[in-house]
Amino acid sequence: MRSIYCGQLNVSHVNEEVTLCGWVNKRRDLGGMIFIDMRDREGIVQVFFDPAFKSAFDLAAELRNEFCIQIKGKVRARPEGQRNTDMATGEIEVLATDLDIINRAEILPLDFNQNNTEEQRLKYRYIDLRRPEMSARFKTRAKITAFVRRFMDENGFLDVETPMLTKATPEGARDYLVPSRVHKGEFYALPQSPQLFKQILMMSGFDRYYQIVKCFRDEDLRADRQPEFTQIDVETSFMSAENVREIMEKLIRELWMHIKQIDLGSFPVMTYAEAMRRFGSDKPDLRNPLEIVDVADVVKDIDFKVFAEPANDPKGRVALLCVPGGAELSRKQLDDYAKFISVYGAKGLAWIKINDIDAGLDGVQSPIAKFFTAQQMQQLLQRANAKNGDILLFGADSQKVVSDALGALRLKIGKDLKLTDENQWAPLWVIDFPMFEETETGLSAMHHPFTSPKDLSPDELQCNVLEAVANAYDMVINGYEVGGGSVRIHKNDMQQTVFNILGINEQEQREKFGFLLDALKYGTPPHAGLAFGLDRLTMLLTGTDNIRDVIAFPKTTAATCLLTDAPSPANPAALAELAIDVVKKD
């Protein structure tokens, strides 16, 4: 029905007869003629109707925004002075000789080019997605997946599909359950990841696997989470953690080059311990120049309990951020920052402003300056590498509270004071995570229970549970965890040891992981893998911080699809067939 897309026309088509299909983007009447901007997937072109072609001109009088039309016409160069160099097709226009109104449009329920609420945009998604800025994102997304697939294919990774109707697994977040009609009272689970299936594929000798695959998590949603999300899922045999990181880093570097023509360079590698110490986060945004500086040794003897106590507690931490130019911060701003970090458990925000670094205690301004000797203060300023006009902001509490609070404060101040260069790219690897972390209900695996410890036998692991380091790695870009993975356990005794440490008793091990423990008995190869969050990569590569902008039909933060109105009550007959009842609300 068309000979070319609107957006593909240029001066090389002048004098050609063309047939175009698309939508009326805008109409204006000028000098006895009717002009429209006609839009299709590839762009916009100016079409005009001349009374000389009477039937087309008469029909054009009926055109309104978003009518779906077909026109036939002739391309011509725009007259001198009417050329629009801001528009890809701005040097030409099309004189319409025929017009067919394919489908009319009522007045739109939302304003096409203005800001609408996100609720409106999601409800009328079919109109929101017509906006060129939205369709551009999905073109980029398709370009990303095509590139990733090509890279993986070329590197010998085999694209294998794993099931969506699987067995429930205890991977930390909650499973979506699917009642079975054949086996009444039993349930499938939608996969949180294809973890065990990809490990089974390695046990089957597939050697290198990948899949771009939907995963599901029924958890409380945040701005950058969705109930269903897409993972670039990778697993390899006979490769070390370093091998996996090398090839995956190559993928991401080439992806950035392909999409943005930007060279990310070689990724620094940082241990979890160092990341927590310097940045208070296991996904540090390295574009932010602020670093957390430990000062427990400097303050351990001062007469200020708030500092001295954690400074002398092996589980405590006293540290600071030195903010350049921060001496300008008002009392109100400092109070707001104190409130901001209180959600991380911090009980206050001590500060020291540096007015004259050479004037000793007289050169600083601070409610806590009185607790310091001149020598202690000098030592502190030196450690912080402070300069005139800076402010020191302190955290003093348990290690966790200080790291979390100063880690978050660092990001906030970096943005507020524009210290973070938003145009930079800062990728890195974070490695050597702890194997286990203590939670309210006992120990849990920090990565997942199939992660191998680094250089430990089962016995050694058993004796060093909290100190044990996992052979795991996360890829972080600009403070987003874009991917993570690990070397997996490939020996039955080690897997059982980890299950035991996690308090999974033998019966539960058999029930939930019997097939894995069995499979580990038949010559399982060493294997390792990784998964990237495709939605996050796409957010970074399309410059949005709203995950719903890179998913065609997303859910709200209440897990609702406003377009189709899902979820919805089920047909009672269907529920009866599934042998389930809805519990009435109180």
Next chain:
Amino acid sequence: MRSIYCGQLNVSHVNEEVTLCGWVNKRRDLGGMIFIDMRDREGIVQVFFDPAFKSAFDLAAELRNEFCIQIKGKVRARPEGQRNTDMATGEIEVLATDLDIINRAEILPLDFNQNNTEEQRLKYRYIDLRRPEMSARFKTRAKITAFVRRFMDENGFLDVETPMLTKATPEGARDYLVPSRVHKGEFYALPQSPQLFKQILMMSGFDRYYQIVKCFRDEDLRADRQPEFTQIDVETSFMSAENVREIMEKLIRELWMHIKQIDLGSFPVMTYAEAMRRFGSDKPDLRNPLEIVDVADVVKDIDFKVFAEPANDPKGRVALLCVPGGAELSRKQLDDYAKFISVYGAKGLAWIKINDIDAGLDGVQSPIAKFFTAQQMQQLLQRANAKNGDILLFGADSQKVVSDALGALRLKIGKDLKLTDENQWAPLWVIDFPMFEETETGLSAMHHPFTSPKDLSPDELQCNVLEAVANAYDMVINGYEVGGGSVRIHKNDMQQTVFNILGINEQEQREKFGFLLDALKYGTPPHAGLAFGLDRLTMLLTGTDNIRDVIAFPKTTAATCLLTDAPSPANPAALAELAIDVVKKD
């Protein structure tokens, strides 16, 4: 950990030092040496251990089948007379200088190279998938998807993901439901296809869409059905049915050329009516030379009610299959065929054997010959194009029973008598399906309720419901429906007319399809699409008729995963959180 795959070694590597990783496929001790066939993803190579390399040799004595090992060694040409040209690596072998046993294997729970029950194969899938014939299928499957993606990308189709957690739709088969935790008592449905989302994408101006995507159907399973299956899903705007068929036929033709180096040629196009008349099926296997021949006009006056009644009933049909060489069939075989077609409602199987075509009534043998005059018999034999030694097999009943029975019998006899050339490829398009079919509960859409009628206005459709032809098309290869699609309705009034005909009242229309009816008001483009069954295409291209051989982790016909033992009872706490109860069994 490896320098090259086992299966990649050949004479060009002679004298090279290599490191290999893989599994012991077979071991044999011979002449004081230990030989193993070592296997990895790419194939098998012979490795031998010489006592000269003592530590490797001593360790090799421990090797058993399926041990996972790493060896270092030197490639050498096999001695004259020991070369094996059946094996890709048969001209060389590797002298192992180092051996590392990475992981031992217990005695396998199934026989690696022998036939095992499918239950065993599914339960120990990690071992079954090690068999080279299985891994070869998944390599082909990955090659198919990569080719399809490349073709679609090159032809301007945009890969867009649609949701898995969707709203229930009434598409004929049953939905899998997913209870929502946030909206207690409400449910998502897993998609039977992304039909409405891909139509919405067309309304959004995406112009050409594709996706390789999981779909779900909770229905009784047959040998070639799975609860989850994979679709190559396609939708286009501004294209006619012919345009869509042309580009999709090109895809399949190029796919066959890519995978099998076979040219399928141009696909014949046949109407549904013709397919039912000539082959008794809407997915005829054209490799089978048998055709159904209508004879109602010949038998309408004979004194045999079984024939005469349906021959005179406008809803009846009398037809025959003429089977070459079929006069040899025994009474027992004919009884078996009669029984075979009884499941389609046929009440018997009348037959006429032709001994001497020139001898008139004396030349045939049949319990029903007595009802025919010589002239009628001659007319019958001519119509059937019968020859000496043939048999005529009759169906006489309602159109549906006769078509179904003779259609099925045609396939069975084609196989039994080896009339069907299994090495051929016979693709075709079937078009012009009826819009609606009568079922026990009323009218239902033969394709789906979004399919456009062919050349009818809403008023004309309303007046010709049962005669109306849909603008739908199926692609059939060797009797399998590999794909199907249609031109969709793109006008609000037509969509409402179809819903009305289907007895969906206005309230239900709003509840279930309100968003679609709304979207149709804002300049929807004409659009059409198609979906291929990837699993079926892969079955055809890998030469298996078992769908479970082309899915890495399939379900049984009872929808169970024997590997992981899914589905399984759910955690009561999880059910409580979802506000659902399992109804106790009686």
